[in-house]
Amino acid sequence: MAFQQHRQVPEGDAVKIRLERDVMAEAVAWAARSLPTRPSVPILAGLLVKAGPEGVTMSSFDYETSAQINVRAEIVDAGEALVSGRLLADIARSLPNKPVELTSDENRMEIVCGSARFTLQTLPVADYPSLPEMPAATGTVTSDDFASAVGQVVVAAGRDELLPVFTGVRVEIEGETLSLLATDRYRMALKELPWRPANPQASGAALVPAKVLSETAKSMVAGDNVTMSLSNASAGDGLIGFEGEGSGGTRQITTRLLDGEFPKVRHLMNVQAALSVRVNTQELIASVKRVALVAERNTPLRMIIGDGQVALEAATGDQAQASEAIEAVVENHVGGEAPITAAGFNPHYLSDALHALDTPYVHFSFTAPGKPCLVTGLAALDGDPLPDYKHVIMLMRLPN
Numbered sequence: 122m123a124f125q126q127h128r129q130v131p132e133g134d135a136v137k138i139r140l141e142r143d144v145m146a147e148a149v150a151w152a153a154r155s156l157p158t159r160p161s162v163p164i165l166a167g168l169l170v171k172a173g174p175e176g177v178t179m180s181s182f183d184y185e186t187s188a189q190i191n192v193r194a195e196i197v198d199a200g201e202a203l204v205s206g207r208l209l210a211d212i213a214r215s216l217p218n219k220p221v222e223l224t225s226d227e228n229r230m231e232i233v234c235g236s237a238r239f240t241l242q243t244l245p246v247a248d249y250p251s252l253p254e255m256p257a258a259t260g261t262v263t264s265d266d267f268a269s270a271v272g273q274v275v276v277a278a279g280r281d282e283l284l285p286v287f288t289g290v291r292v293e294i295e296g297e298t299l300s301l302l303a304t305d306r307y308r309m310a311l312k313e314l315p316w317r318p319a320n321p322q323a324s325g326a327a328l329v330p331a332k333v334l335s336e337t338a339k340s341m342v343a344g345d346n347v348t349m350s351l352s353n354a355s356a357g358d359g360l361i362g363f364e365g366e367g368s369g370g371t372r373q374i375t376t377r378l379l380d381g382e383f384p385k386v387r388h389l390m391n392v393q394a395a396l397s398v399r400v401n402t403q404e405l406i407a408s409v410k411r412v413a414l415v416a417e418r419n420t421p422l423r424m425i426i427g428d429g430q431v432a433l434e435a436a437t438g439d440q441a442q443a444s445e446a447i448e449a450v451v452e453n454h455v456g457g458e459a460p461i462t463a464a465g466f467n468p469h470y471l472s473d474a475l476h477a478l479d480t481p482y483v484h485f486s487f488t489a490p491g492k493p494c495l496v497t498g499l500a501a502l503d504g505d506p507l508p509d510y511k512h513v514i515m516l517m518r519l520p521n
Contacts, residue, residue, distance in 0.1 A: 136202045136225045138172045140194035142234060145221050146213040148192045148370060151340060152179040153210040155188035155374070167244045168206030170223065170230075172199045176370075180252055181206055185377050186333055187252045192370035203244040204230050212239050253375050255362040256352030259325075260318035262299060264342045264365055269479065270301055270312040271338035273510055276473040278331035279305035286381035289328040292361070294351070296321060302387070303331060308470050309386050309513040310477065316349075327351055327361055328379040337374045341365030390511045392495035394486035395460040398431055399450040399502055402483045406475045408433050408445045413468035415441035421465030421517035426451055426487075435468070450502060461487045464494060465517035474512040491516055 152168055160166045160183065169180040177194040180187065202225035212232060213221075219235040225243060232239040271290070279287030293300040299316040303309070341347050344366025352360045362375040409422065416422055416435035425432040432446040453459050464487060475483060480498030484506045487494055493513045497506035 137198035157183040167203040256350040262316040277310035278303040398485040422468040
């Protein structure tokens with residue numbers, strides 16, 4: 122692999138540092154999250170601790186995703202040490218709330234915190250692969266907006282590792298607009314948000330693992346901005362990197378892009394509503410939660426569209442049934458007989474879409490029975506649907 126390079130480290134490279142317990146615990150826990158559960162080679166179970174003039178950097182790498190965090194510490198002796206990452210994380214969590222001293226030589230690391238003392242065998246640092254370099258910065262985005270946008274989109278990403286292209290989020294760059302798009306074939310989510318590109322004419326796209334993107338966005342909200350760096354997106358072996366502030370220090374993540382052609386689904390977002398429904402978001406969330414309690418597995422939650430209301434219905438055969446009606450604004454855009462009077466939703470998909478909205482009202486755009494339904498947000502019940510977030514749900518077939 123392109124990343125299988127090993128570092129040159131002088132023998133006996135000792136480390137001695139002092140740092141606060143909470144700083145160490147959080148830094149180790151964050152870096153250890155990226156450790157592989159079943160490493161392809163034992164050395165990848167290690168967490169690299171490097172002490173230098175800028176503080177302490179803790180790193181992990183599995184040839185796909187790398188994570189680094191830099192924290193402040195008192196450096197007595199600079200150097201590098203490699204130890205079992207998960208064990209170090211478990212120890213760090215359990216330490217008393219006192220300053221921690223880490224000392225290591227080429228054979229072992231000693232951790233002292235108050236009267237607690239641990240000794241760990243070190244791994245050979247020279248055998249650990251070099252982490253990939255962060256590509257040149259492509260642009261920056263507000264950290265809170267980025268975390269919110271990623272959270273709205275990843276709910277629609279697939280989880281089937283046998284279909285890896287659906288487990289990613291397509292990141293699209295077009296000038297000052299950053300777009301995030303995900304689908305698992307049964308639902309789609311698109312979020313567009315402003316960002317500050319390094320090159321105003323920049324354009325490109327990359328398919329990023331949804332899990333990595335989600336964890337990255339949530340972990341970098343302590344600072345104002347997140348910097349995104351994209352490299353070789355069109356080469357099939359590209360890399361994307363993110364840098365931002367988390368509580369405790371500066372964090373960097375790189376991950377290899379997913380291979381494969383992301384399906385062309387944007388046109389499915391262009392739903393021309395034959396019938397639209399507007400409802401209070403929180404009221405509908407609560408109603409879906411209640412009625413779905415009796416929904417049988419793989420059966421739809423039925424939305425009955427009436428005059429000035431929608432009714433939700435679900436059942437588990439003859440054992441349990443539930444229904445609830447809530448006020449709604451219903452508009453027939455084609456005139457005459459309503460083109461759709463009932464729609465079948467997967468209750469989990471509907472709930473995910475509603476929770477992803479950050480608006481007080483929700484707008485449903487229906488075309489015909491069995492056709493995709495577009496879900497968008499409304500700032501006001503009589504306002505226009507907001508264009509920056511779109512969520513499409515494939516409707517389920519209703520039994521006769």
